[in-house]
Amino acid sequence: MKKSSAYLVATVLAVSIASSAYAQTSVPSTSAAPEPAPQTAPHVKERHPQMHHARKALENAKKHLQDAKHDYNGHRTKALELVDQAIQEIDAGVDSVKK
Numbered sequence: 001m002k003k004s005s006a007y008l009v010a011t012v013l014a015v016s017i018a019s020s021a022y023a024q025t026s027v028p029s030t031s032a033a034p035e036p037a038p039q040t041a042p043h044v045k046e047r048h049p050q051m052h053h054a055r056k057a058l059e060n061a062k063k064h065l066q067d068a069k070h071d072y073n074g075h076r077t078k079a080l081e082l083v084d085q086a087i088q089e090i091d092a093g094v095d096s097v098k099k
Contacts, residue, residue, distance in 0.1 A: 059087070
């Protein structure tokens with residue numbers, strides 16, 4: 001059961017990361033107003049970018065899991081719990097180096 005849960009989470013994360021990468025390379029929309037640039041100054045380097053990217057991927061995976069129509073015999077619920085736990089660990093890790 002643990003292997004199944006871990007496999008499910010790994011699969012969801014892989015799909016999430018792949019879809020995120022695809023979304024970043026897709027053709028931009030033809031809307032009139034472009035998205036505003038981030039508010040950070042261009043010379044300021046983001047701290048811990050890999051952790052932030054991983055957190056965003058987990059949030060994306062969580063959204064996909066929440067939108068799933070089936071529970072898959074409790075595996076979807078368990079995957080959501082593990083994704084929440086992973087997000088908390090990322091936050092704790094980033095917070096630990098701020099101190």
